[in-house]
Amino acid sequence: MAVILNTVVVAVVMIGTFVAIILPGIPAKLFVGSYGITAVHGLIGAISVVFGIFVVLWANQLVPQALRFNNYKFFMRASYLLYLLSTVLSVVVYLVVYVGGS
Numbered sequence: 001m002a003v004i005l006n007t008v009v010v011a012v013v014m015i016g017t018f019v020a021i022i023l024p025g026i027p028a029k030l031f032v033g034s035y036g037i038t039a040v041h042g043l044i045g046a047i048s049v050v051f052g053i054f055v056v057l058w059a060n061q062l063v064p065q066a067l068r069f070n071n072y073k074f075f076m077r078a079s080y081l082l083y084l085l086s087t088v089l090s091v092v093v094y095l096v097v098y099v100g101g102s
Contacts, residue, residue: 041089048082
């Protein structure tokens with residue numbers, strides 16, 4: 001359930017904001033202000049959401065046999081680490097945009 005709620009928030013709020021504000025400035029403004037760190041956060045966040053959804057689908061045996069893996073703990077931990085990295089980057093984005101004023 002948590003993955004579904006997180007995916008809805010990402011789809012509605014984060015992707016919409018990224019497309020409206022950050023994407024038009026890439027690549028021209030990639031190294032200006034908050035564009036670069038926000039782009040990195042968006043990329044890692046998108047990877048972590050897709051990977052997390054895949055792990056949940058795998059855990060519920062909803063993926064084809066060819067895409068299944070044996071070491072569940074490794075992939076779950078990797079998914080969680082990506083999610084944590086995305087969370088840390090969101091704090092950095094907040095500090096750059098709202099505290100630093102970029």
